[in-house]
Amino acid sequence: MVKVGIYGATGYMGAEALRILLQHPQVEVVWATSRDGEEALNYHKNFYKRGIQFTKPEEVSGKDCDVVFFSTPTGLAAEMGSKFLHEGSRIIDFGADFRLKDQATWEEVYGRKHPNWELAKQAVYGINELHKEAIVNTKVVANPGCFSSSAILALAPLIKENLIDCDKIIVDGMSGTAGAGVDLDFALHHPQMHNNILPYNVVNHRHSYEIEQELMGICNEKVNINFTSYYVPISRGILSACHCFPVEHVTRQSLLELYNEFYKDSYFIKVIDIPENKDCAWNYMPYPWVSSVVSTNFCHIGLSVDEKRNRIVVFSVLDSIGKGGAQVGVQNMNLIMGLDEREGLENYGLYPY
Ligand SMILES: NC(=O)C1=CN([C@@H]2O[C@H](COP(=O)(O)OP(=O)(O)OC[C@H]3O[C@@H](n4cnc5c(N)ncnc54)[C@H](OP(=O)(O)O)[C@@H]3O)[C@@H](O)[C@H]2O)C=CC1
Ligand SMILES: CC(=O)N[C@@H](CCC(=O)OP(=O)(O)O)C(=O)O
Known part of the structure; x- marks a missing residue:
């Protein structure tokens, strides 16, 4: 044991x-x-x-x-x-x-x-999808920030393949309030927050530095992350919407293939590759939902490409205290201790949440 x-x-x-x-x-x-x-x-x-x-x-x-x-x-x-x-x-x-x-x-x-x-x-930075071997061999793990995990996992495949302008990446991180910890703050008080959405730490959020550090480690060039965080009236969970601008022609299909290949050995990352239905006015099924990953160690990633305006949008969802926090810590512990990385983390999400 x-x-x-x-x-x-x-x-x-x-x-x-x-x-x-x-x-x-x-x-x-x-x-x-x-x-x-x-x-x-x-x-x-x-x-x-x-x-x-x-x-x-x-x-x-x-x-x-x-x-x-x-x-x-x-x-x-x-x-x-x-x-x-x-x-x-x-x-x-x-x-x-x-x-x-x-x-x-x-x-x-x-x-x-x-x-x-x-x-x-x-210390080894605890994104095990990027640093598994180093984590196995370390005695000190720096678990990533919750927004950082979400953004790094969303952007790593594009950065690795040099497909986007690294100077112009915009990330909107929407978080439930459990991300702020147990101590009460005025803005998080129930009457303020239960029916509200509010931006905070809108520029220079401390997680920007982690995200840039890790993405620069992949491509060896300067990466600028323009990150803004928002509280949304849920408890657990984060949705990061990452907007980037391709430097060559890409399609949704080509990127889904790239993401599936990049994460083929990463059990806890699921790429949502449901086809888009252009005839459907409310075309929400092809993209990830926060509710699917709450209470789990899974991160779901989905994306679309606006070929007319040359924009990629990548969505990544995770639970800030699950895959964005304590559960990824347990995954890292499993790796350090020579256990199967899935041990103790196999639970499905809640439906409905
Ligand atoms: N919430 C989230 O989604 C995420 C949080 N994190 C990070 O994880 C860490 C914990 O976060 P979270 O649980 O949200 O924070 P909380 O504020 O909810 O809990 C803080 C804990 O630290 C203990 N503590 C505080 N000061 C001391 C001290 N001087 N000596 C011993 N124990 C102390 C408190 O125990 P006591 O009852 O004794 O005061 C409490 O158990 C933080 O660094 C946070 O930034 C990272 C990713 C996501
Ligand atoms: C919703 C919310 O308040 N989130 C926190 C980040 C939670 C986290 O990852 O904190 P550490 O980087 O301190 O470990 C924030 O934006 O500051």
Whole structure:
């Protein structure tokens, strides 16, 4: 059995990691922390009468674990990670401590000095569709941001084949409010948000840097991501609409073939290749729906091409705390521990959601 600890289990990502790992056939959850050391049901009603007790952070050790998940605000994994590594565990950080490869950029984006850059240098960026081999061999995984996963997976095949103008890529990321974590913010209060759509962090979102870094790693040239984020009145889930401009003639069919080939070994990526029906006024079936991936580790990708105006639009949907968060962390754990990457993650989405 793989022994795991979850550092920061009272939040949304911690709760999701706990839910998935408690059902994982090859995993024993050795500890999960909250600073008050209370019973889990005080936070998560889905664990009612399951006898799950949180442990205080100062009482846990990496000696008991093969893997420790950090499900804490950015900064803590960098401060605490070395302790767990020295005690013999690997670490997977759900936060942003280890995602960027350049220290000066990290410090500019996060507005503080990095607590442990030596540790950050050991980390592999946890998009397993791009970095599987490196993940298998690392002790430190930087789990990607939720918008980043969605945009990188949507754009990687086009970038790899040099099919688009890398200077002009527009990504609109629409997210449910669980992406903001458990703490309440004025804009996320139910009366503000339940019947609303609102843009936030409209330029220079911190995920732009991760997306650019990873896409530049594929094509070795400058990539500009013009990213804008929106809250939409759902709980879990993200839809990224990525608009790009082809540098040679492409068709929807040629791109679907490219995407199917690119992701042929990636079980959790499903390319929606349903034919478009030009006679249908409401032609929505050929494109991915957020509801299909909520609660899962799947990412669905679909696309269309406006051949008249020379535009490609790629849609990618995932659950911000599933494939965009805790579940992809479990997929990375499976890889590190030599398990089948699908183990514990095979659930279908909800229908209806
Ligand atoms: N929500 C999402 O969709 C995504 C989130 N992420 C990232 O994952 C991480 C967790 O996110 P999320 O669950 O949403 O956040 P939440 O705010 O919901 O939860 C934060 C957790 O961190 C714990 N914590 C906070 N400060 C400390 C501390 N000083 N010492 C120990 N524990 C502490 C809290 O525990 P306590 O009860 O003890 O306060 C709580 O369990 C963040 O870095 C976030 O940016 C990444 C991808 C997607
Ligand atoms: C909907 C929402 O608020 N999303 C968060 C990103 C969630 C995430 O991935 O956060 P980290 O990069 O901090 O890990 C945001 O836009 O800031």
